[in-house]
Amino acid sequence: MTLALERADAVTDEHRTDIEADFDSFDPPEGFRAELIGGAIVMSPTSVGLHHGLLRRLTREFLEARLPERTDWTTFPLTVRIPEGVDGDAEGYIPDLVVVDEEAMWDGEHWKFDPDVVHLVVEVVSRGSQSQRDDRFHKPIGYASAGVPLYLLIDPLRRQTTLFAKPDAKAYTSKNCVPFGDKIPFPEPFGGVLDTSIFIR
Numbered sequence: 541m542t543l544a545l546e547r548a549d550a551v552t553d554e555h556r557t558d559i560e561a562d563f564d565s566f567d568p569p570e571g572f573r574a575e576l577i578g579g580a581i582v583m584s585p586t587s588v589g590l591h592h593g594l595l596r597r598l599t600r601e602f603l604e605a606r607l608p609e610r611t612d613w614t615t616f617p618l619t620v621r622i623p624e625g626v627d628g629d630a631e632g633y634i635p636d637l638v639v640v641d642e643e644a645m646w647d648g649e650h651w652k653f654d655p656d657v658v659h660l661v662v663e664v665v666s667r668g669s670q671s672q673r674d675d676r677f678h679k680p681i682g683y684a685s686a687g688v689p690l691y692l693l694i695d696p697l698r699r700q701t702t703l704f705a706k707p708d709a710k711a712y713t714s715k716n717c718v719p720f721g722d723k724i725p726f727p728e729p730f731g732g733v734l735d736t737s738i739f740i741r
Contacts, residue, residue: 662694
């Protein structure tokens with residue numbers, strides 16, 4: 541289930557300022573997380589079950605041994621600020637997992653961080669149509685425009701994994717999509733090869 545509190549086809553500058561201010565002060569109900577996507581505050585349930593299992597395998601089998609120096613990972617609902625999203629408006633995404641500078645994690649007061657401290661974001665596609673659209677099409681543009689170096693998309697619905705890399709303007713210039721069971725080389729500073737067979741149940 542995904543709930544968009546407000547989504548407008550035409551967004552005025554005044555409305556845009558209001559929705560951004562509302563998002564900065566918005567406190568979602570317990571068990572939900574809130575993102576700013578396409579001019580709307582979008583609420584969705586906190587990920588559990590399959591999401592947790594896939595992310596746990598990723599961290600245990602690959603990520604924990606390859607973290608860049610002075611970084612850490614978290615699945616806590618941390619917001620990555622996107623200065624210019626798909627429509628050129630400011631947005632805020634909450635990845636299912638994110639690798640950030642360790643110092644930023646210690647110093648962050650509201651768990652909303654600028655993209656320059658982010659090294660990797662990971663999203664797991666959910667069954668909801670809004671989640672599928674945002675994770676597959678909307679967020680690659682937003683993350684790339686913000687300069688997030690790597691975006692890993694785990695898609696259990698299509699049983700495939702995609703690594704987006706080399707952000708440039710509003711697109712990643714490198715996209716490696718493989719079925720579960722194949723391998724994806726990771727660029728530095730992570731390095732190594734992700735064997736996506738870990739995502740097969």
